[in-house]
Amino acid sequence: MFSIECFSGVQSVSSGWGVNYTGPICAVRGSNVSILCSYSYPSSHEVKTVSWCSMNSNKELCFDPPYVYDSSSNSTSEEFQYIGDKQSDCTLLISNVQFNHSAEYKFRFITNEKGGRWTGHPGVTLQVGDLQLTGPPENETLKEGDSVNLTCAVNCSLSPPQFVWFKNNQRLPSSDPVLHLPALTVEDSGSYSCALKTDEAARSEIVCYKDRQIILLILLSRLHPIFSIFNNIYTYIFCNPYCYLTPSQQSIFTPCILHCLTLLLCSG
Known part of the structure; x- marks a missing residue:
């Protein structure tokens, strides 16, 4: 059993947990932006839920909602689409980016093991111009x-x-x-x-x-x-x-x- 609530934007080789982002992103207003992201965890775990949060609206370090994407929620968004998977790809697509999308974004995932969860911190910064x-x-x-x-x-x-x-x-x-x-x-x-x-x-x-x-x-x-x-x-x-x-x-x-x-x- 694992009880993990750590933060790292760089993969931790020793523990097997991690989230990797691309560097800061400068995007043109009105364009579509993919935030490239990958994640890792022990092979004995199975990912159950994945989510993305914006630090503009989430002040709790992405532990809890609100999320811009949450696989456990039935609601969908035309702005934010998760084009990753529940294996290793956590890429987020933001459509028609506007100035209010400028923020730090973080990815979080939870596995089937008790306490098996991870949030990529620090996140990735998007700036729209x-x-x-x-x-x-x-x-x-x-x-x-x-x-x-x-x-x-x-x-x-x-x-x-x-x-x-x-x-x-x-x-x-x-x-x-x-x-x-x-x-x-x-x-x-x-x-x-x-x-x-x-x-x-x-x-x-x-x-x-x-x-x-x-x-x-x-x-x-x-x-x-x-x-x-x-x-x-x-x-x-x-x-x-x-x-x-x-x-x-x-x-x-x-x-x-x-x-x-x-x-x-x-x-x-």
Whole structure:
């Protein structure tokens, strides 16, 4: 018989009991996050119940409810799903994470033996932030050959985040927070987006998530900027002096724009 009520976020080899988490997690608001977790116990035991608690709502070290997930309860949650098992995998999936999901989370399990129970302490910290993609100022005049910096940032303080960049949904080699386009040409036309580079295999939905998007449509540059707004899109049109656009032409993209550089900025 075992009477155990210990806490360890690192597996104890001598006792055979333990819970292992991944490191702190920075997640983008609105994404789905998997908290990877594994646990161990003596082979003579059989796990009966598993549960997860949030330290935002559970002030009793996860000994008792409330739990965000409890296998002994009939209630279900659309936010928290246990995708582990009762053998060794204790992974928790949180869907559509919001700011109020930022917390320390702990896993607890109880076996069939008297006093056979364990809570992983300390737990794993989740911090939720907004992903921000910024580009040139709205009043900046650009022309072909100019350089442009696109900056990706997320307001998480756990650790310096790494990013991945996409152009037309194709991944770019850069993982820096700033994507530098040194000399704009027509080849730079496309849809640019960024995402967090956390654990791409385990959290692919975070990697694929796009909270902000900048679209660069570059045709031919010159002078004479014209500014218009349609469909909530800020549009800069830089045309040759002989390229005259009427107000209606500015909003319907006539062939005249083929003689212009157009920079569209839209937030997704």
